[in-house]
Amino acid sequence: MRPLMNIMAIGVNHRTAPVEVRERFAISEADIAPCLHSLVGDGTIRELAILSTCNRVEVYAVSGDVKAATRMIFDALKNRSGLDPEARNDFYIHEQPSSVQHLYEVCAGLDSMVVGETEILGQVKEAYRIAHEAHRTGLALNKLFQSAFAVAKEIRSRTRIGMGSVSVGSVAVDLAGQIFGDLDKRTVLLIGAGETSETTARSLQSRGAKSLVIANRSLERARALADSLHGRAVELDSWTAECERADIVISSTAAPHPVITREKLEGVMQRRNGSPLFLIDIAVPCDIEREVSQLAGIYLYDIDDLQVIADQNLAMRQKEIAVCKQIIREHVDRFSAWFSEQGVQIAKCPTARKMAAWRKSTVTA
Amino acid sequence: MLWWALSFYAISLLFALWRMGMGLPYRPWVKFALLLPGFLLHTIYLWERGLAAGHCPVSNLFETLTFITWCLVALHLVIAAVWRIHYLTAFYMPLVLVIQLAALIARKTDRPAFENWQESSWLGLHASLITLGYAAFGLAGAVALMYLVQERQLRTRRLGPSFMLLPPILRLEGIQVWLLAGGFVLLTVGLVSGFAGMHFIRQRLLPVDPKLLWSGAIWAMYLILLLGRQMRGWSGRWLAWSSVVVFAFVLATFWISNALSQFHRY
Numbered sequence: 001m002r003p004l005m006n007i008m009a010i011g012v013n014h015r016t017a018p019v020e021v022r023e024r025f026a027i028s029e030a031d032i033a034p035c036l037h038s039l040v041g042d043g044t045i046r047e048l049a050i051l052s053t054c055n056r057v058e059v060y061a062v063s064g065d066v067k068a069a070t071r072m073i074f075d076a077l078k079n080r081s082g083l084d085p086e087a088r089n090d091f092y093i094h095e096q097p098s099s100v101q102h103l104y105e106v107c108a109g110l111d112s113m114v115v116g117e118t119e120i121l122g123q124v125k126e127a128y129r130i131a132h133e134a135h136r137t138g139l140a141l142n143k144l145f146q147s148a149f150a151v152a153k154e155i156r157s158r159t160r161i162g163m164g165s166v167s168v169g170s171v172a173v174d175l176a177g178q179i180f181g182d183l184d185k186r187t188v189l190l191i192g193a194g195e196t197s198e199t200t201a202r203s204l205q206s207r208g209a210k211s212l213v214i215a216n217r218s219l220e221r222a223r224a225l226a227d228s229l230h231g232r233a234v235e236l237d238s239w240t241a242e243c244e245r246a247d248i249v250i251s252s253t254a255a256p257h258p259v260i261t262r263e264k265l266e267g268v269m270q271r272r273n274g275s276p277l278f279l280i281d282i283a284v285p286c287d288i289e290r291e292v293s294q295l296a297g298i299y300l301y302d303i304d305d306l307q308v309i310a311d312q313n314l315a316m317r318q319k320e321i322a323v324c325k326q327i328i329r330e331h332v333d334r335f336s337a338w339f340s341e342q343g344v345q346i347a348k349c350p351t352a353r354k355m356a357a358w359r360k361s362t363v364t365a
Numbered sequence: 366m367l368w369w370a371l372s373f374y375a376i377s378l379l380f381a382l383w384r385m386g387m388g389l390p391y392r393p394w395v396k397f398a399l400l401l402p403g404f405l406l407h408t409i410y411l412w413e414r415g416l417a418a419g420h421c422p423v424s425n426l427f428e429t430l431t432f433i434t435w436c437l438v439a440l441h442l443v444i445a446a447v448w449r450i451h452y453l454t455a456f457y458m459p460l461v462l463v464i465q466l467a468a469l470i471a472r473k474t475d476r477p478a479f480e481n482w483q484e485s486s487w488l489g490l491h492a493s494l495i496t497l498g499y500a501a502f503g504l505a506g507a508v509a510l511m512y513l514v515q516e517r518q519l520r521t522r523r524l525g526p527s528f529m530l531l532p533p534i535l536r537l538e539g540i541q542v543w544l545l546a547g548g549f550v551l552l553t554v555g556l557v558s559g560f561a562g563m564h565f566i567r568q569r570l571l572p573v574d575p576k577l578l579w580s581g582a583i584w585a586m587y588l589i590l591l592l593g594r595q596m597r598g599w600s601g602r603w604l605a606w607s608s609v610v611v612f613a614f615v616l617a618t619f620w621i622s623n624a625l626s627q628f629h630r631y
Binding site for chain 1: 387388389390392449462519520522524526528530532533534535536566594599600601602603
């Protein structure tokens with residue numbers, strides 16, 4: 001009688017282990033295929049996929065002998081890292097249906113450091129692609145991963161888990177996007193060359209903003225920052241002239257009083273012919289007079305405003321988790337029913353034969 | 366058939382409002398699946414009526430209002446496809462429903478108004494161009510409303526669930542200007558075709574008429590709106606408010622101008 005198959009998820013993530021430990025177990029993208037190959041063994045592990053990101057290293061395996069398969073995986077990880085996974089409490093071992101639920105939660109971003117983030121879905125897709133091309137996936141893992149991608153898509157569509165940014169820099173970029181749309185033709189003016197303004201400017205550049213001007217009291221510091229951000233450095237006093245052409249202004253000087261006043265901006269806005277201006281004040285104390293937000297076409301946000309929005313978005317995502325988990329539960333039940341029905345076919349799945357062919361082709365190449 | 370079309374429109378409005386209120390994305394295929402059956406029925410109805418009459422069905426109040434709502438939905442479908450502005454349904458569909466209900470009430474007076482068949486193609490062109498122009502202004506008003514909602518959220522720093530779902534305000538402003546300019550061109554050509562038809566077909570000048578004065582006033586208002594944006598650098602908020610107010614004026618006075626007119630009374 002063939003053994004009853006089980007899907008396992010064995011791994012370590014940002015909740016269970018510090019970064020130094022995760023780094024030791026991490027497997028680079030180039031090493032994943034050889035690692036899948038090394039775990040072929042005697043056919044104890046029928047199907048296999050490895051997910052390795054900066055926040056997690058997880059092995060998804062299908063086997064009829066959970067203990068033996070776990071031993072093989074732990075041995076492989078020990079050989080790679082020099083650490084014994086068995087001796088550590090960092091590792092979790094999920095068996096079906098908990099393993100299925102775990103992958104669904106990972107794909108939906110529920111298990112991520114930033115709840116609801118979407119990057120992980122791309123990473124899981126990549127992990128699946130590598131395993132599939134190495135012929136290490138069969139009926140069970142193919143179905144599992146495809147259903148996980150579908151569940152993630154459904155959760156994005158039915159809930160607000162991915163809505164709104166949860167970091168100050170990303171909130172600023174979202175707001176700029178909701179004012180201007182595409183940022184690729186937008187000019188960003190940095191007044192003061194602080195670290196937070198630099199980070200925010202980099203975020204805006206990553207979303208397409210190409211033109212960057214840095215106005216700083218120390219022109220030397222402005223030039224240094226301009227070099228690293230591919231921008232242009234100007235004297236601090238010329239900020240009003242630059243402001244007429246800028247779309248986004250990030251201010252972070254160490255001045256004890258407001259640098260950007262309503263009086264100065266009124267003149268600037270008259271010369272801007274009605275085009276909007278997004279002001280981000282990340283200085284403490286504030287660089288921009290609050291009254292300027294009464295001028296038409298000006299949208300002013302200080303660091304507290306951005307933080308409040310980020311916190312609200314995070315709270316909203318947390319509230320959505322319960323809805324997401326309900327959706328996941330329904331899909332886990334559906335998958336479990338399918339898995340029980342397909343048990344015999346999964347056991348017959350000829351991954352070992354395919355693996356041998358793959359190994360042969362790799363050696364020939 | 367029109368009642369069925371109206372039902373589909375109402376469902377699409379309710380669905381858009383629900384998704385927007387929940388802060389959930391509105392999938393384009395769902396939007397088109399809800400809207401297209403209604404639009405198809407609406408089109409078939411007008412097509413059959415146009416074929417029977419031999420001209421664009423804009424010869425009485427019922428037909429004109431039904432044609433306006435068709436133009437609104439058609440323009441919206443184009444805009445939604447080009448600019449991916451899917452939540453517009455929540456902003457302009459109430460207008461479609463109100464106008465179409467008014468049209469169905471006005472159906473009691475539904476009789477052909479173009480008595481002279483030789484003139485009907487000219488009158489059909491004149492009326493349909495102006496109707497299309499008003500539909501563009503109506504949609505510009507809906508886009509302006511969307512702009513005001515989004516702009517208020519940005520200005521007050523209170524971001525609701527719909528904030529990330531609605532388009533950027535600069536894009537909304539651009540669409541609004543495009544619709545205003547398009548509506549203005551259609552209205553201008555429609556008015557000129559009216560004067561030209563009067564001169565060349567009826568061989569006479571159009572006498573002073575309340576509807577004519579009203580149309581001239583509307584034309585001037587939209588001209589000021591466009592010039593104000595282009596030459597005076599009006600802010601987006603000011604343009605949006607003006608667009609909403611002027612179209613509200615058009616809606617409120619359309620009936621009165623018709624009722625007072627000798628030549629445009631339906």
